Amino acid sequence: MQRSDLITINDDKLGDILSQNGLTIILVTSSWDGYGIIMRSLLERKAVEYGNIRFCVADVETSPKLCRLFNVTAPPGLLLVRNGELIDHRSGAMGGNAIGDFIEQNS
Amino acid sequence: MSDDILKVFILEDMPVDLELIKRRVRGYRPEILFSTARDRAEFERKVVSFQPDLVLSDYNLPDMNGLNALLHVRQHLDATPFIFITGILNDEEKVAEAILNGASGYLLKDHLDQLPALLRKVMTQHRSVLEEREKVWEKRREHQIKLRKSIAELRSMSAPGADQIASSLQEVADDLS
Numbered sequence: 470m471q472r473s474d475l476i477t478i479n480d481d482k483l484g485d486i487l488s489q490n491g492l493t494i495i496l497v498t499s500s501w502d503g504y505g506i507i508m509r510s511l512l513e514r515k516a517v518e519y520g521n522i523r524f525c526v527a528d529v530e531t532s533p534k535l536c537r538l539f540n541v542t543a544p545p546g547l548l549l550v551r552n553g554e555l556i557d558h559r560s561g562a563m564g565g566n567a568i569g570d571f572i573e574q575n576s
Numbered sequence: 577m578s579d580d581i582l583k584v585f586i587l588e589d590m591p592v593d594l595e596l597i598k599r600r601v602r603g604y605r606p607e608i609l610f611s612t613a614r615d616r617a618e619f620e621r622k623v624v625s626f627q628p629d630l631v632l633s634d635y636n637l638p639d640m641n642g643l644n645a646l647l648h649v650r651q652h653l654d655a656t657p658f659i660f661i662t663g664i665l666n667d668e669e670k671v672a673e674a675i676l677n678g679a680s681g682y683l684l685k686d687h688l689d690q691l692p693a694l695l696r697k698v699m700t701q702h703r704s705v706l707e708e709r710e711k712v713w714e715k716r717r718e719h720q721i722k723l724r725k726s727i728a729e730l731r732s733m734s735a736p737g738a739d740q741i742a743s744s745l746q747e748v749a750d751d752l753s
Contacts, residue, residue, distance in 0.1 A: 483581060487607055499721075501728040530721060537713060538581055538609055540627045543720040543753045553598075554610040555626065560753070 473516035475509065475526040480534040486525070487553040492576055493523040497539070497546040499530055504562035505545035511565045519572060549575050581607045582699075585628035587645050588661075589614045589637050596688055597632060597661060604692035616640040624652045627713070629706055630699065635662035635670070635682075643677060650678050655705045657698045661685060716752075723749045 475496065478486065486493055496512055498505025509526060516524040527535050529544040539548050539555065549557045549571070557575050559567075582605050588594045594612060601608055611626040613619035616639050623631065631649055635642035642660055649658050660674055660682035674682060680698045683691060699706075727749065730742040 484607055487581070487609060501725055503728065503731070533714070533717070534581075536717060537710065538583065540625060540713075542713075542717045543724055543749065550609075553608060554612060558625070561750075 471517045472510075472513035473524070475512060475516065475524045478525045478527050478535070479532045483535060483538065486550055489523065489550070490552055491521060491523065492556075493525060493550045494572065495525045495527055495535075495539075495548040495550065497527050497529050497532070497536065497541045497548065498544045499528050502529070502544040508545050508547070508563060508568065511568055514565075515568060515572060519576065522572070522576065547571065580605075581609055583609050583611075583626065583629045585623050585626055585631045586610060586612045587614075587619050587623075587631070587633040587637070587642070588612065589634065593634070593663075593685060596685075597691070600688045600691040601632070601695065604695040616644070619645060620648065623649065628653070628656060630695070631656060631658045632661050633658065635660050635674075643674065646674065646677050646679055655702065657702045659683065659694065659698060661688070661691070720749065720753055723752075 478495065486495070494512070496505065496508055498509060512524050512526075516522075529536055529541060529546075536542070539546065539558065541548075541560070543560070545560075545562065547559045547563060547568070548555065557571065559571060563571070582601075584601055586594060586597055588597060598608075598610060601610075611622055611628065613622055615637065619640070631645070631653075633642045633645045642662070646658050649656055657680040658678065659680055662682065663685045671682065680702070681694055683694055723745065727742050727745050730738050730745070
């Protein structure tokens, strides 16, 4: 199945994220976050399916400002941002169907 | 409260008013993360997990009174600044009630041009409270990360009982987050 790399972001990219007009999905995870590794793989597939959505990934340890802004205390976290507004978010592990529903409900 | 990005929660059921308020908030500071709600259910579902630096609320909503929103914030988000932005507040008793219940201020929608100045005043008054909250939050985040990293390391060990210990610690981590 086709995959598309997620855009890696950090605290320096927060201004960009907030100024984006379209939908941005952000996975907050880390290299030791087992559930996050699986979710990343699932999101890479979704990125091909939803070409009009920006899919990003941030590290929970090296992006403290981002985590504080979106209230992510532990990975994995999934955030949905549009036009400077947090539209929806989820904490904890999510499977492919749950991720699909999360995107569909908000796009 | 981060140095440059403010988190603002707006409770407002009218889309046009919502956009006007957002524009005025950006007049105070250009980089803002918003979260919004149009009714009680959405408000109660979103406001606490968003952890706003500031709440702006209409007074008269279809399914709730703005005072209920204020009390909810005071109960769950303690000293978070809370400002009423309303079309009508023509009853002095209501104004007094709002302030006695802990509102940081109020503004009529006809005077939205004054919002940036009001925000400047309110956020300055609450600066030390929000900074303290940020420190507490960061400490909690550091503890969560340390705990979950340790759990991940434990799971990667082949020592007897490691997986069971990791599962118990995972429950603790999930309860604490």
